[in-house]
Amino acid sequence: MHRIAVLALEKSVAFDIGSSTHMFGRLEDRYEVVVCSPDRRPIPTTGGFTIAPEHGLEVLQDADTVLVPGTHYQPAREGRLEPAVLEALTTTNARRIMSICTGAFVLAAAGLLDGRPATTHWRTTDQFRALYPEVRLNPDVLFIDDGDVLTSAGVAAGIDLCLHVIRSDHGSEVANWVARYCVVPAWRQGGQSQFVDRPVPSYPDTSTALAREWALERLQEPLDLAAMAGQVRMSVRTFTRRFRAETGMSPGQWLTQQRVDRARHLLESTDLPIDQVANHAGFGTGAALRQQLAASIGVSPSAYRQAFRSA
Numbered sequence: 001m002h003r004i005a006v007l008a009l010e011k012s013v014a015f016d017i018g019s020s021t022h023m024f025g026r027l028e029d030r031y032e033v034v035v036c037s038p039d040r041r042p043i044p045t046t047g048g049f050t051i052a053p054e055h056g057l058e059v060l061q062d063a064d065t066v067l068v069p070g071t072h073y074q075p076a077r078e079g080r081l082e083p084a085v086l087e088a089l090t091t092t093n094a095r096r097i098m099s100i101c102t103g104a105f106v107l108a109a110a111g112l113l114d115g116r117p118a119t120t121h122w123r124t125t126d127q128f129r130a131l132y133p134e135v136r137l138n139p140d141v142l143f144i145d146d147g148d149v150l151t152s153a154g155v156a157a158g159i160d161l162c163l164h165v166i167r168s169d170h171g172s173e174v175a176n177w178v179a180r181y182c183v184v185p186a187w188r189q190g191g192q193s194q195f196v197d198r199p200v201p202s203y204p205d206t207s208t209a210l211a212r213e214w215a216l217e218r219l220q221e222p223l224d225l226a227a228m229a230g231q232v233r234m235s236v237r238t239f240t241r242r243f244r245a246e247t248g249m250s251p252g253q254w255l256t257q258q259r260v261d262r263a264r265h266l267l268e269s270t271d272l273p274i275d276q277v278a279n280h281a282g283f284g285t286g287a288a289l290r291q292q293l294a295a296s297i298g299v300s301p302s303a304y305r306q307a308f309r310s311a
Helices: 014-025 083-091 103-109 122-131 156-170 172-182 209-216 225-231 236-247 251-269 274-281 286-297 301-310
Strands: 002-007 031-036 065-068 096-099 143-145 149-152
Touching: 002 014, 002 083, 014 031, 014 156, 014 172, 065 103, 083 103, 096 103, 096 156, 103 122, 103 149, 143 156, 149 156, 156 172, 172 251, 209 225, 209 236, 209 251, 225 236, 225 251, 236 251, 251 274, 251 286, 251 301, 274 286, 274 301, 286 301
Parallel strands: 002 031, 002 065, 065 096, 096 149
Antiparallel strands: 143 149
């Protein structure tokens, strides 16, 4: 049983607490989720109500994962933490610490993000950089997995991060089940930049969505840019521009990522030989699959399959 301790601090984002405990809580045979606060004190949330955690900071010591929801906790916005919170975060034996949204301020104030890549809500990036210049902040992604420390962008990006953690722990099948249960996308493409405060491009009759659907049904076939653009009757140049505006990446990057995801799913859920997995995913050869998987997640197909089968 993997214990997840959710650290609630003053003015925690109610959505972040609720969504994270709900998603991990759907897997009650795999995760034990507990919510704590300093001295078990009641915590006012941004939702206009107060929660009463059943645990104090001591649960952080033997937690496997510590999760800090988004928060307007003022000490972290001033570059410090109250001593008890600082000690609890810096002495935990957890093998993984993660934050949602402005929870990254708490991790940074504890010194846990020094020299590391991290992200937070795009509206707070200037304040974050001014307080914590030693953190390698990237505001253009939904989440960052830096091994034992993970951070995510605002609100719904916390859902993306929770699904990523479940996928890493138990594979795509389990993560997809949780996503379906919670009625959310199992995987969102693109970066946080598409959600920054600016008009979202609307292409009611000229979207590239139909081309993406067409490509997803033919990942095992050779696909080129002209063929994808032809599905929505656009020039390659227009298609490429609109594709990037809608997804945050080029058509080639998107196609490679979809094929990697397909290969990972097949490695986890079937006993197909590596060459057949490569063929079904559209990489053609086992060598090409090995190269792409190594570039994207740093392991070979056989090592990836063994890791998930062992889990």
